[in-house]
Amino acid sequence: SQTIHQWPATLVQPVGSPLSLECTVEGTSNPNLYWYRQAAGRGLQLLFYSVGIGQISSEVPQNLSASRPQDRQFILSSKKLLLSDSGFYLCAWSPGQGSEAFFGQGTRLTVV
Amino acid sequence: QKEVEQNSGPLSVPEGAIASLNCTYSDRGSQSFFWYRQYSGKSPELIMFIYSNGDKEDGRFTAQLNKASQYVSLLIRDSQPSDSATYLCAVNGAAGNKLTFGGGTRVLVKP
Numbered sequence: 324s325q326t327i328h329q330w331p332a333t334l335v336q337p338v339g340s341p342l343s344l345e346c347t348v349e350g351t352s353n354p355n356l357y358w359y360r361q362a363a364g365r366g367l368q369l370l371f372y373s374v375g376i377g378q379i380s381s382e383v384p385q386n387l388s389a390s391r392p393q394d395r396q397f398i399l400s401s402k403k404l405l406l407s408d409s410g411f412y413l414c415a416w417s418p419g420q421g422s423e424a425f426f427g428q429g430t431r432l433t434v435v
Numbered sequence: 436q437k438e439v440e441q442n443s444g445p446l447s448v449p450e451g452a453i454a455s456l457n458c459t460y461s462d463r464g465s466q467s468f469f470w471y472r473q474y475s476g477k478s479p480e481l482i483m484f485i486y487s488n489g490d491k492e493d494g495r496f497t498a499q500l501n502k503a504s505q506y507v508s509l510l511i512r513d514s515q516p517s518d519s520a521t522y523l524c525a526v527n528g529a530a531g532n533k534l535t536f537g538g539g540t541r542v543l544v545k546p
Contacts, residue, residue, distance in 0.1 A: 355532055357534060365538060366536050366537055367479070367523065367536040368536075369534070369535055369536070372533060372534070374532050382533075413478055413479075415534075417534065419531075420527075420530075420531035421466050421467040421527050421531040422467070422527075423467075423484050424481075424525070424534050425481070426479050426480070427478065428478055429477075
């Protein structure tokens with residue numbers, strides 16, 4: 324069966340510090356991968372999605388970036404965090420075009 | 436115009452009643468539609484998916500799709516307190532790879 328791992332579960336970082344969140348999927352190949360952010364009490368904002376290694380689509384201009392160095396690995400990064408980067412970050416995968424997505428446990432990021 | 440829109444609620448329903456949730460989307464070429472449930476502090480979990488116009492039933496849940504009106508709905512029958520959560524509508528765009536979520540509707544089921 325397929326599983327998705329996302330870590331860490333919680334993170335407190337100072338303003339201006341770098342960020343690296345990692346997500347890996349097991350039990351499938353060539354999945355679509357997604358990064359979402361959810362502000363408190365709000366919906367999911369799509370940040371990046373990827374249909375293959377090195378193929379990244381960015382949805383929101385900001386100080387975040389994403390990379391997919393391996394088929395089942397998706398990384399969210401920032402060089403310098405802002406207070407507004409605080410939120411609940413969710414990684415998800417889907418089997419392919421038109422399919423449903425399955426989420427990791429999420430990372431709650433607080434920038435102080 | 437937001438790509439996927441939902442009423443934020445809260446939608447308060449008595450236990451045993453029917454909860455009706457609505458969602459509209461802007462991309463007329465969208466092909467697949469999903470409903471997720473999210474408990475506070477947790478990640479979303481898939482409840483239903485629907486691809487064709489009409490109704491689709493799964494237990495106490497019924498999803499309805501009307502592509503001409505760009506409208507998706509979810510009915511929860513015999514609502515239980517454990518159904519209290521935020522329900523997220525998600526739409527896969529015409530290309531099939533971009534999954535966009537609405538803002539969610541918070542549902543409160545009162546005993």
